[in-house]
Amino acid sequence: MSTVTTTREPLIRISKRGGVLPAWKSWGIRLIGLALSLVVCGLLIVALIGINPLKVYGTIIDGALGTSKRTWVTIRDSMTMLCIAVGLAPAFKMRFWNIGAEGQILVGGIATAACMIYLKSLPTFLLLIIMIAVSLLAGAVWGFLPGFFKAKWNTNETLFTLMMNYIALQLTSFFVAKWETPYGSNKVGMINATGHEGWLPNLFSDGFNKDFGWNVVIVLAVTLFMYLYMNKSKHGYEIAVIGDSENTARYAGIRVNKAYVRTIVLSGAICGLAGFIAVSGASHTISTSTAGGRGFTAIIVAWLAQFNSVVMIIFSFLLIILEKGAQAIASQYGLSQEVSEMITGIILFFILGSEFFVNYTLRFRGKKVTK
Amino acid sequence: MTQLISLFTSAVTFGTIIMFGALGEILTEKVGHLNLGVPGIMYMGGISGLLAAFFYQNAGGTSPILGLILSLLACFLGAALGGLIYAFLTITLRANQNVTGLTLTIFGGGVANFFGGSLNALSGGVGQISVALTAQAYRVRIPVLSDAGVIGKLFFSYGFMAYLAIIMAVVMSYFLNRTRPGLHLRAVGENPGTADAAGINVTKYKYLTTCIGAGISGLGGVFYVMDYIKGTWANDGILEGLGWLAVALVIFATWKPLRAIWASYLFGLVYWAYMYIPGLGRSSQEIFKMLPYVVTLVVLIIVSLRKKRENQPPAALGLSYFREER
Numbered sequence: 001m002s003t004v005t006t007t008r009e010p011l012i013r014i015s016k017r018g019g020v021l022p023a024w025k026s027w028g029i030r031l032i033g034l035a036l037s038l039v040v041c042g043l044l045i046v047a048l049i050g051i052n053p054l055k056v057y058g059t060i061i062d063g064a065l066g067t068s069k070r071t072w073v074t075i076r077d078s079m080t081m082l083c084i085a086v087g088l089a090p091a092f093k094m095r096f097w098n099i100g101a102e103g104q105i106l107v108g109g110i111a112t113a114a115c116m117i118y119l120k121s122l123p124t125f126l127l128l129i130i131m132i133a134v135s136l137l138a139g140a141v142w143g144f145l146p147g148f149f150k151a152k153w154n155t156n157e158t159l160f161t162l163m164m165n166y167i168a169l170q171l172t173s174f175f176v177a178k179w180e181t182p183y184g185s186n187k188v189g190m191i192n193a194t195g196h197e198g199w200l201p202n203l204f205s206d207g208f209n210k211d212f213g214w215n216v217v218i219v220l221a222v223t224l225f226m227y228l229y230m231n232k233s234k235h236g237y238e239i240a241v242i243g244d245s246e247n248t249a250r251y252a253g254i255r256v257n258k259a260y261v262r263t264i265v266l267s268g269a270i271c272g273l274a275g276f277i278a279v280s281g282a283s284h285t286i287s288t289s290t291a292g293g294r295g296f297t298a299i300i301v302a303w304l305a306q307f308n309s310v311v312m313i314i315f316s317f318l319l320i321i322l323e324k325g326a327q328a329i330a331s332q333y334g335l336s337q338e339v340s341e342m343i344t345g346i347i348l349f350f351i352l353g354s355e356f357f358v359n360y361t362l363r364f365r366g367k368k369v370t371k
Numbered sequence: 372m373t374q375l376i377s378l379f380t381s382a383v384t385f386g387t388i389i390m391f392g393a394l395g396e397i398l399t400e401k402v403g404h405l406n407l408g409v410p411g412i413m414y415m416g417g418i419s420g421l422l423a424a425f426f427y428q429n430a431g432g433t434s435p436i437l438g439l440i441l442s443l444l445a446c447f448l449g450a451a452l453g454g455l456i457y458a459f460l461t462i463t464l465r466a467n468q469n470v471t472g473l474t475l476t477i478f479g480g481g482v483a484n485f486f487g488g489s490l491n492a493l494s495g496g497v498g499q500i501s502v503a504l505t506a507q508a509y510r511v512r513i514p515v516l517s518d519a520g521v522i523g524k525l526f527f528s529y530g531f532m533a534y535l536a537i538i539m540a541v542v543m544s545y546f547l548n549r550t551r552p553g554l555h556l557r558a559v560g561e562n563p564g565t566a567d568a569a570g571i572n573v574t575k576y577k578y579l580t581t582c583i584g585a586g587i588s589g590l591g592g593v594f595y596v597m598d599y600i601k602g603t604w605a606n607d608g609i610l611e612g613l614g615w616l617a618v619a620l621v622i623f624a625t626w627k628p629l630r631a632i633w634a635s636y637l638f639g640l641v642y643w644a645y646m647y648i649p650g651l652g653r654s655s656q657e658i659f660k661m662l663p664y665v666v667t668l669v670v671l672i673i674v675s676l677r678k679k680r681e682n683q684p685p686a687a688l689g690l691s692y693f694r695e696e697r
Contacts, residue, residue, distance in 0.1 A: 014693075014695075015695065016693075016695065016696065097469055099407075099469075099473075149672055149675070153672070153675045153676050154675055155671055155672055155675040156622075156671060156675065156684075158405075158407075158469065159618070159619065159622055159667075159671055160668065160671060162615060162618065162619070163619060163664045163665075163667050163668045163671070164668075165615075166612065166615065166661070166664040167661050167664050167665065167668075170657050170658065170660050170661040170664075171657075171658075171661070173657035173660070174654050174655070174657040174658050175654075177652075177653045177654035177657055178654045186653075293477065296473050296476065296477060297477065299470065299473060300470055300473065300474060303467065303470050304470075330489075334489070335485065335488070335489040336484055336485045336487075336488030336489045336606070338480070338481045338482075338483075338484035338485040338488065338606075339481070339485050339489075340481070341477050341478070341480055341481025341484070341485075342478060342481035342482050342485050343481070344477055344478075344481065345474055345475070345477045345478025345479075345481055345482075346478065348474040348477070348478075349456065349460065349471075349474060349478065352460055352464070352466040352467075352470060352471055352474060353460055353464050353466065355464075355466060356463075356464035356465060356466065359465075360465075
């Protein structure tokens, strides 16, 4: 045969990395991705409003941490984000796609607001305990439904939880219309603005809304619990096995369906608690934007942190600082607040992309493969 | 009677928005990619179309037809660009499809609302952006027929995109089921390994389909902006809700373009039903607005209960493909 066609080696080949990268290397790659995304965001902002990029980052830091009030708000919102991410982590580690955090937050928030409105004559401590309990319960119910159908008939949980979001959203609209003050405003307004019944108090000083210490205490307690649950308990081990391979889990005698329902109920309950924190600990009102897309952003926080609690704390802070900073820029230059979502999106794209370089390597043509 | 007619026409207009979204997503899912970025893509398509019309009119353009063509093109390209970001991340970089899609939704919503809200500030104007000239071209009704009584109202009183959606659904159904590239496309979605072994260029099919699918979804966005809200921008998150409804519609239609036609109108009927039920207070209206989502949930459960083979999603939906991984 004389007509042998030779194909040249392709310019770039992709191959899977052998073994697992050491932690410093994989996190280094992610950090590079993050740094690149910040550069791109900076360039974008400069292109849009034409100011010095360093000044942009200065404004971001100032907008998020400039005063003690701003710092507390940043901490408060980061903690809410962390609470949602911590709640989602077990479900996602099990590869149960709980897209429904938005809905679970909202029903938790509705339950909290209902307690604040109807039970405000109870003593503060008792009231807060009841509020926590019902918000956990409401979130758990919202998680149970998709979990039950997934376990029973393998109904697609991604789409199920997605629909549950909108049902919760309409439920919120219903209660907002029911509880609106003043009549016709279609807003609930500050609940118990005079008596502060059911408001999460300050930890470090008297009064309300000066610090958000209790938010931090509650969320960190939940985070610690979840860390222990995921890493030190039998349930946590089962979750890890199911996430890696459902068949292996079944073969090993793990009751997969039971684990599904149990985990999603837990996941939903903690997201419901996030609703309590958002209503009682932050906004003191309920509206359709109580969840405000955080249920989706938290998925990305949990996923990118690989369900590592410490990394989730860092990511929550990072995203919220960027959000607050971007809002500061937007209001300073008269632009829309949504610039923060755009920036968040770009950063997430880069971190998602950097995951590729953690798992795969590129080999260029002509380069000797060294192993 | 007039009430019924107006319910029907608003259902069709509403259905058209989500039909575009769903058609694009059906195509994308058929090639094995669950793109949860539909809301973001519709946002990007809508804002691109609006921007094109805005700049065209600001540059002194006065031809509505040209404005329409430019904005349609820009819409398709803008939305396809969103699809390209998604495609690059999920196909080449093998990122998780759900997470990438959600990120695209956040990004697209951010981009669109940012430009929609601050475009006038950026270009030195004041107030709300409006492109009435181009929007009029989108809203031109069929001249004689649309006045022809009840029939005219029911069938001929829509902008051209309502008919484009139906044509697109029919063409897509034919393409997927009756042509060779359609067969290849479905093969990739069912089992990319087998398709690859059969000599189909999996990467090419995935890239092309994801981008074109995104472009089609984006048309829903421009229809919403130009026809539904008449060429302005509303920063109220409604388009995001419609995007998720489009995702729901894909399941409701069990991945069949033809079924998406009547299903989208049905969604429209259910969505607007509360306006036509007498004696509803404002709060109980909100409960009625749950209906489309509840109905989708019921369908989702029934589909999973019956397990009919022709109603199942593509087998490789949501999985990334790496040739060297067996």
